[in-house]
Amino acid sequence: MDRPIRVLVAKPGLDGHDRGAKVIARALRDAGMEVIYTGLRQTPEQIVQAAIQEDVDVVAMSILSGAHNHLFPKVVNLLREEGVDDVLVIGGGVIPDEDMPGLKEAGIEEIFTPGTSTKEVVEFIKNNLKR
Amino acid sequence: MNLGERLLKGDRRACARLITMLENNDDQAINILKDLYKHSGNAYVIGITGAPGSGKSTLTDKIAKEFRKKGKKVGILAIDPTSPFTGGAILGDRIRMNDLTLDKNVFIRSMGTRGSLGGMSRATWGAVKVLDIFGMDYIFIETVGVGQSEVDIVKIADTVLMVMVPNLGDDIQAIKAGIMEIADVFAINKSDLDGADRTKLEIEMNLDLSDQKEYRPPVVKVSARQSENIGELVDKLMEHRKYLEDTGKIVERRKKNIRLEIMKLAEEEFMRLIMNKALGENLLEDLVNNVVLKEMDPYTAKDRLIELIKE
Numbered sequence: 119m120d121r122p123i124r125v126l127v128a129k130p131g132l133d134g135h136d137r138g139a140k141v142i143a144r145a146l147r148d149a150g151m152e153v154i155y156t157g158l159r160q161t162p163e164q165i166v167q168a169a170i171q172e173d174v175d176v177v178a179m180s181i182l183s184g185a186h187n188h189l190f191p192k193v194v195n196l197l198r199e200e201g202v203d204d205v206l207v208i209g210g211g212v213i214p215d216e217d218m219p220g221l222k223e224a225g226i227e228e229i230f231t232p233g234t235s236t237k238e239v240v241e242f243i244k245n246n247l248k249r
Numbered sequence: 250m251n252l253g254e255r256l257l258k259g260d261r262r263a264c265a266r267l268i269t270m271l272e273n274n275d276d277q278a279i280n281i282l283k284d285l286y287k288h289s290g291n292a293y294v295i296g297i298t299g300a301p302g303s304g305k306s307t308l309t310d311k312i313a314k315e316f317r318k319k320g321k322k323v324g325i326l327a328i329d330p331t332s333p334f335t336g337g338a339i340l341g342d343r344i345r346m347n348d349l350t351l352d353k354n355v356f357i358r359s360m361g362t363r364g365s366l367g368g369m370s371r372a373t374w375g376a377v378k379v380l381d382i383f384g385m386d387y388i389f390i391e392t393v394g395v396g397q398s399e400v401d402i403v404k405i406a407d408t409v410l411m412v413m414v415p416n417l418g419d420d421i422q423a424i425k426a427g428i429m430e431i432a433d434v435f436a437i438n439k440s441d442l443d444g445a446d447r448t449k450l451e452i453e454m455n456l457d458l459s460d461q462k463e464y465r466p467p468v469v470k471v472s473a474r475q476s477e478n479i480g481e482l483v484d485k486l487m488e489h490r491k492y493l494e495d496t497g498k499i500v501e502r503r504k505k506n507i508r509l510e511i512m513k514l515a516e517e518e519f520m521r522l523i524m525n526k527a528l529g530e531n532l533l534e535d536l537v538n539n540v541v542l543k544e545m546d547p548y549t550a551k552d553r554l555i556e557l558i559k560e
Contacts, residue, residue: 121272122337122338122363124269146337147335150332150335150336152361154341155339155340156343156344157343157347163351164351170265171261171265171350172265172343173265173266
């Protein structure tokens, strides 16, 4: 069925740098997706409840505070606890290379770091949807 | 358990999935609504409309919290525009309502207009039924930021709240037809700004000229951000509800809207039939080319499309 992909763009944690998240939101919009933008300082619980109510295909999170190893996996785990298994979870921000394997193992399917073209993100989403 | 049964049991994911299916024209969701329609009709629908940036989302958040204090379950449908070019959308109303996200008696859903022009999306009508059956006492529909003539909200809401802000125009704007005529309650938001009293006066003077003497839409100055006068605004919304119920006008209003909804559904189906045929056989493209080349006129092209559906 031809339907727009729905993406929740969220910023968990306490840093206030949302330029990157807004650029991604805009790029996904231009790629024909419906972007639910929830803004700054979201708790993992809020992100998961919003993802459920909005019935999104993708949860895209951005963190620049260094709390990614704690917050990203927490969102994945909460989604699993709620029985949500058809949502693609991706992350972005300033993430050191050595943290990548652990995050991917925790269920973040891809991490996009500074320098990534928005086209890459769009392509990744289109090719990795779970439903 | 199927989606319909899960919805009746208050399953949030079933509620969310059914709205998605309605947005995507999935017949299965329509069939579920056919089965469950008898369970709807308990919710009271309040439409919240106004210009872009007038504070509809922030005000919706504050009003919803007042209703939560009264113990009411609240559903919110927040509509934002879909791009006519890419089909994409930024749905950003939730950002003002994050406090409500974790409340289990609140369900918020963002919707893109997906081509509809009246201030809502085509699936809004169905989504209201889903939230109603889900068990919500009040459903708030926040329209896209409207201009002068996006008045579809009046075709679905029991009460329409029009959100104004100071200094958007003079007294001529207040007497124009269209959006100013559909309000049951006016809120002047950001009323800490200069000009709020003047805006109130202009609306009141316009209301003075109305023949409708039985019910006069109240005009309430509020500040959503500072949570000022929200209680009074909610009282006015409830007074309108009481007026409709005491006079029996609620039945009239809903009947009128059901008539419009049936006609709208038929119109959509009719368009779908024509377009499927026309696009399927590439006829539309041929007609367009003929008209471009002046070998045909648009009126004859329309006749050809209509002939198709009669076949």
